[in-house]
Amino acid sequence: MKQFKSLKKECLKANQQLPALGLVLFTFGNVSVADHKQKVFAIKPSGVPYPKLTSESMVIVDFDGHILDGKLRPSSDTKTHAFLYKNWSKIGSIVHTHSTFATAWAQAQREIPIYGTTHADHLTEAVPCAPPMSDEMIKGDYETETGNQIISYFIEKKLDYQEIEMILIGNHAPFTWGKNSQKALYNAAVLEEIARMAWLTEQINPTSPLLKEALIKKHFDRKHGPDSYYGQQ
Numbered sequence: 210m211k212q213f214k215s216l217k218k219e220c221l222k223a224n225q226q227l228p229a230l231g232l233v234l235f236t237f238g239n240v241s242v243a244d245h246k247q248k249v250f251a252i253k254p255s256g257v258p259y260p261k262l263t264s265e266s267m268v269i270v271d272f273d274g275h276i277l278d279g280k281l282r283p284s285s286d287t288k289t290h291a292f293l294y295k296n297w298s299k300i301g302s303i304v305h306t307h308s309t310f311a312t313a314w315a316q317a318q319r320e321i322p323i324y325g326t327t328h329a330d331h332l333t334e335a336v337p338c339a340p341p342m343s344d345e346m347i348k349g350d351y352e353t354e355t356g357n358q359i360i361s362y363f364i365e366k367k368l369d370y371q372e373i374e375m376i377l378i379g380n381h382a383p384f385t386w387g388k389n390s391q392k393a394l395y396n397a398a399v400l401e402e403i404a405r406m407a408w409l410t411e412q413i414n415p416t417s418p419l420l421k422e423a424l425i426k427k428h429f430d431r432k433h434g435p436d437s438y439y440g441q442q
Contacts, residue, residue, distance in 0.1 A: 210277075212247070213249070213251065213269045213277075213278055216242055216244055216249070216250075216251045216267075217251050217264045217265070217267040218264050219242045219251070219390055220241065220242045220251035220253070220267045220390070221262055221266075223240040223304075223390035223391075223393075223394060224239065224240045224262055225259060225262065226240075226394055227304075227306065227394075227397075228259050230394065230397070230398050231308075231401075232306045232308045232397055232398065232401060233259070233308070236256050236257065236258055236259070237306065237307040238304070238308075239252060239253040239284040239286055240252075240253060240302065240303070240304050240305075240393065240394065241253075241287075241290045241294075241302065241303050242302045242389075243294050243300070243301050243303075245294070245301070248271055248272045249269055249271050249277060250269070250270055250272075250290060250294055251267045251268065251269055251270075252270060252283050252284050252290060253267065253268075253283075253284050254266050254281035254282060254283060255281070255282045255284050257281065266279070266280075267279065268281060268282075268283035268287075270287055270290075270291060271291070272291050272295040273291065273295070274287060274288045274353075285352065286305050288353045288355075289352045289353070289355040289356040290303050290305075291353075292353050292355075292356025292357060292360070293356050293359065293360070293384075293386065296356075296360055297370050297386075299370075300370070300386040300388070301387065301389045301393075302386060302388075302390040302392070302394075303384065303385070303393060304384070304385045304386070304393045304396070305382065305383070306382065306383060306397055306401075307382045308382075308383065308400075308404075309401070310401055310404035310405040310408055311377060311382070311383040311401050311404040312381075313404070314336075314338065314377055314404050314407070314408070315338060315379060315380065315382050315383060316380055318338060318340065318341065318379040318380065319338055320335040320337055320338040321335055321336035321338075321377070321403055321404055321407050322335050322407060322419055323335055323420050323425065324406070324407055324410045324419060324420055325410070325420055326420065326424060327402070328403050328406070328420070329420055329424060329425045329427075329429050330429065330432050331396075331399055331403070331429075332373060332429075333425050333426070333429050334373075336373075336375055336376070336377060336403065336404075337362065337366065337368060337373065337375075337376050337377065338378075338379055339361075339362035339377070339378050339379055340362075340379045341378075341379040341380040342355065342358050342379075346358065355378065355381075359376055359384060363376075370386070374386050374392070374396045375396050375397075383397070383400055383401075385400055
């Protein structure tokens with residue numbers, strides 16, 4: 210459909226960046242891009258190698274998970290994306306990968322501690338890790354329940370999804386999001402680098418102290434605070 214042409218084009222471009230950023234192997238990941246006015250999103254088709262993707266192969270789905278346009282089966286994670294878009298109105302794109310270091314922390318069921326200023330440039334606390342899903346959730350509508358697990362954890366921990374745009378799912382892998390596909394991809398790449406740095410830190414010194422509060426505040430505020438001075442005006 211013509212009204213979805215630009216959405217499909219953006220989704221294709223975003224998905225092509227996953228292997229370019231070193232965040233996926235084979236077909237292990239997906240990006241979706243939403244249009245909240247139409248209550249639809251474009252997402253990668255399931256199991257199609259990235260070099261073979263085209264704009265037309267992107268699938269258009271509504272926020273209830275119904276396919277509206279596309280000849281291929283959408284990503285197996287489609288219902289997770291749909292659940293997040295339906296409940297979080299301020300996100301325009303979602304990225305799900307099995308990137309090595311972030312996934313390793315998820316498999317270890319550990320949040321990523323804030324050890325350094327690279328982390329503090331983006332978050333003022335640990336990267337959250339939701340616990341593994343219950344057997345009942347896994348046996349039910351698994352992909353929808355994955356979205357439910359993410360949102361329930363944010364509610365339980367009183368986290369703001371517009372401030373913390375990433376999460377690890379215990380024993381699974383990371384999800385990131387943002388106002389658009391470039392921000393969601395940026396968050397996915399940053400998360401992987403933070404995860405790698407934290408792992409290396411613990412190999413060098415297993416008892417490394419957390420970053421002190423003054424440095425956390427300084428580095429976050431100079432980039433995101435009311436008097437920020439990072440970058441150009």
